[in-house]
Amino acid sequence: MGFTKPLPAGVIAPIPPPTPWIGDVLEAAAYAGTGGEFVAGVRAEASAEQFGLEKDLPVVVVLADGLGLHQLLDKLGHAPTLRGLRSEPVRAQTVAPSTTSAALTTLATGRTPGATRMVGYSVRHGDGVMNLLQFAPGVSGREWQPEPTILERMTGRGIDCAIVTDPRFQDSGLTGAAMRGARFVGAQDLSARFGRAVGEVRRRTPLTYVYWSGIDKVGHGHGPNSHAWSAALEDFDMELRGLLSSVGDRAQVLLTADHGMVEVGERVDIAGVPFLAEGVELVTGEGRAAHIHASAGQAESVEQRWREYWGDRAWIFNRQQVPQVIGEGPGLELLGDLLVMPDGDAVVGDSRTQSQSALFMPGVHGSLTEVEMEIPVWRLC
Numbered sequence: 330m331g332f333t334k335p336l337p338a339g340v341i342a343p344i345p346p347p348t349p350w351i352g353d354v355l356e357a358a359a360y361a362g363t364g365g366e367f368v369a370g371v372r373a374e375a376s377a378e379q380f381g382l383e384k385d386l387p388v389v390v391v392l393a394d395g396l397g398l399h400q401l402l403d404k405l406g407h408a409p410t411l412r413g414l415r416s417e418p419v420r421a422q423t424v425a426p427s428t429t430s431a432a433l434t435t436l437a438t439g440r441t442p443g444a445t446r447m448v449g450y451s452v453r454h455g456d457g458v459m460n461l462l463q464f465a466p467g468v469s470g471r472e473w474q475p476e477p478t479i480l481e482r483m484t485g486r487g488i489d490c491a492i493v494t495d496p497r498f499q500d501s502g503l504t505g506a507a508m509r510g511a512r513f514v515g516a517q518d519l520s521a522r523f524g525r526a527v528g529e530v531r532r533r534t535p536l537t538y539v540y541w542s543g544i545d546k547v548g549h550g551h552g553p554n555s556h557a558w559s560a561a562l563e564d565f566d567m568e569l570r571g572l573l574s575s576v577g578d579r580a581q582v583l584l585t586a587d588h589g590m591v592e593v594g595e596r597v598d599i600a601g602v603p604f605l606a607e608g609v610e611l612v613t614g615e616g617r618a619a620h621i622h623a624s625a626g627q628a629e630s631v632e633q634r635w636r637e638y639w640g641d642r643a644w645i646f647n648r649q650q651v652p653q654v655i656g657e658g659p660g661l662e663l664l665g666d667l668l669v670m671p672d673g674d675a676v677v678g679d680s681r682t683q684s685q686s687a688l689f690m691p692g693v694h695g696s697l698t699e700v701e702m703e704i705p706v707w708r709l710c
């Protein structure tokens with residue numbers, strides 16, 4: 330069965346991946362911060378040049394979760410520090426699905442979700458469902474995700490690098506999967522995290538990675554078009570000003586993100602749509618990138634009904650087609666029978682097995698629209 334909706338031009342992550350993409354960012358920073366001593370991939374030097382990075386000057390990579398390029402440019406009036414820069418962001422692409430667990434792991438490894446097994450917010454695991462941000466008891470993110478990270482490859486060669494994030498994340502499954510290898514530096518609020526990053530610059534740490542989730546949380550809770558989102562950007566921008574002032578010319582600061590976000594308009598709960606629920610055993614993934622697990626022998630009929638229902642309002646990939654989206658590798662085994670990625674502002678879920686909070690968030694991400702897929706890579710100083 331062919332595609333119901335044509336693939337969006339320029340927003341799929343095939344092998345080799347598009348240029349530039351999120352998998353280039355940490356490689357380029359590691360290359361530049363070590364003066365070219367550490368080369369993680371064949372594109373590292375070209376990517377560093379594309380992002381405006383200089384060799385042999387420490388790099389601080391700041392990742393603002395949920396700060397998609399479109400939202401950033403639309404709300405740049407709320408960010409006087411960024412608006413006042415002479416430089417402009419490079420337009421880059423995240424991975425599919427455009428979600429945190431997949432994107433952060435690609436950032437950390439330079440590999441697609443198919444290879445890393447980080448294929449969405451949740452996956453089928455045994456008889457239940459496992460969240461790929463925290464994992465299930467007894468499941469190690471280090472063992473789940475098989476690809477070596479750039480950070481552990483650096484430390485394996487005796488090169489110092491640091492990750493600055495929430496202290497609660499030190500032993501999390503996602504840290505083990507994506508950010509293993511770096512020296513962990515815990516700090517709670519953004520001001521403290523930037524303060525720790527400045528300390529790493531003074532130590533001349535070649536690569537420091539700072540993670541901030543505040544904008545993403547507000548986007549999920551209030552929507553990316555809300556006043557609360559604009560206020561969160563204002564707060565972030567104010568703290569950035571302090572970071573840039575403290576760093577001066579002693580390091581390079583590179584700002585990026587893992588995905589953008591859309592406001593939900595249409596909610597499709599298959600529990601109330603028997604035509605879609607028939608033959609479906611389980612829905613995992615997330616509302617904008619749903620993994621549809623069909624009952625035994627029902628995959629073909631489920632695919633036919635779902636394509637008929639969604640028409641050109643969603644990208645639907647079966648088992649044979651999905652490698653074009655997430656790449657090859659062991660992650661393909663986790664997706665079930667269909668990967669359904671709505672266009673527009675729709676989400677799909679199943680209240681028979683999913684929580685109301687997951688089904689009714691105002692802001693979401695995961696699909697292939699430009700708003701979700703396009704991210705900034707911006708050298709700030």
